[in-house]
Amino acid sequence: MSERGWQITLTFLAFGALLALPAAIPSFYASLLAFMFTYVIAAVGVNLLTGYTGLVTVGHGGFFAIGAYTTALMAKHLGTSVVPGLVAGTVLAGIVGFGLGIICLRLGGAFLAIATLGFALAVGAVLNNWSIFEGREGIQLGKNSVAGLGIKDVGFYYVGLAVMAIVMLASWSIIRSGVGRAFVAMRDSERAAEAMGINLRLYKTVAFAISAAMTAAGGVLFAHHNRYVSTETFGDTWLSVDFLTAVVVGGQASLFGSALGAAFVVMVPYYLGELRDFAYVLNGVALIAVLVFAPDGMAGVLARLLRRVLGRTAREVAPVVDPVSVGRG
């Protein structure tokens, strides 16, 4: 089987395992994993923009917040639940993302990072100061339901898994299409891409819009998972920083990397939580260790491992005598 074949097989195996998992673990862990899925979804969105298109964003916490507050306000005033929130949240964030893309058209590198950071802080300021968003008081969401059926921890786990699968599949399809190749071409060289006839303005704003919509889908689920939103979570830039960290640690331009990175930023602080300040230190050390030992992210290390394993099985099937090693032996 080719390397691509192995990747697809392993992906199906991983999702199969995730489908069966709630039967084997307490519902508390299903809830924790569902929480992690919201981060994975957001990281996939950030990776589309930062990893594939090369536009570094420190502002996607803002889109996450747009998703979360859209569904929270709809739940409060219209009594809706997960699915209408997902539709409205992603559409709204997509439109805002398109607008931010237009403002940031001519920016790159660290300048873009600061501008997107400014966007996230502006969203936080709006949430804090406009009374409709209830600031630190926050908004409570009712019990979750899908198509009128109430769902609990395990049910929500499956909703999260389904949305994560859809977002990953969407991202995968985009990357393999002409649009995705245009994104990668822009990342590698804007001038060359433009010379090949790629409309930079169009594709950059589209990349912003799609990536914002995906991240907002994570935000919608986050709000329903916690059944509470407030500026305690959404008022500052830590979400944005977490998503970017997930992408860098997991592996830029890798879907699997987004998942691994999101698991890193959720699980490491979670399990270190009781250590308080020492947790910060270990978290920092872990982060730096990954960057030093795996410069292309955790996904890069796994890909190399997979290649090595495959190489070994190939040799078992058809043993090749290496003349150099024979001579040494």
Place this chain on the structure above:
Amino acid sequence: MLAQQIVSGLATGSLYALTAIGIVLIFRNTRTINLAQGDFSMIGAFVALVILEHSGGSLVVATLVTIVAVTALAVVVERLIMRPIEGSDWLTLFTATLGVFYILHGVAGWIWGRDTKSFPALFSSAPLSIGGTLISQAHLFNILVAAVVGGILYLFFRFTKPGIAMRAITEDPVAAQLMGIPVRSIVLLTWAVGGVLAAISGILLAPLVYVSTQMMDGVLVKGYVGAVFGGLYSLPGAVIGSLIIGVAENLAGGYLGAQYKVTIAFVLIVLVLALKPRGLFGGKARREI
């Protein structure tokens, strides 16, 4: 009233400028956006507090020890963490400094706890009157220190060999190396200078905000905005950018309302970048990032 707001804005801005200069110095020689710059100051403030308690309140001793300690910290960070990954893309370098940020936050919280501590005021609170405008002694002192630091840096970059070598590395690291400049030592020196600046700004800020692990978080972000305002490569640009941010903040806080004080800097930076994508003093486009 207006003059009053502008003067205290300049005082705040000159503190942002110290952080912004540190950020620009390190960025333009290493492509590292150093998120730990604020934490260097924070550690410095804690060290100064400890020394003040143990040296019988001698400010000179505390300042000197703090500068040495924070400079050593910056050098250690460069050698242990940044140098092994010096060839990586800027996003990886940036994330590594986030790791340093976590570690320093954790270490400070671990040693000194999460409570905010007050730092003895350096000056009496009685304001001075200059041409009818009142200015607090601490504000005046901050402006003076920032001006002196700026002057020393100007002389350093204009007339000393290490300073000229630093500028050469900014222009073209490969050519600098070929000309016989010891790039690695100069980069280490750059981080050391960043540490000195951080120590000074930590001590100046400590009496204004309480000393705590989060004391620098806001200032750090404003420092960045100031640095980007000026184009990220220009030291005068960083100073002017920081002063503009400081004044704009104070004016917004005074005339529009306190809740606009926090956001005005970001509204300004998004506007400036939308019109001038490389900052106010960015000059020609550079390729490396």
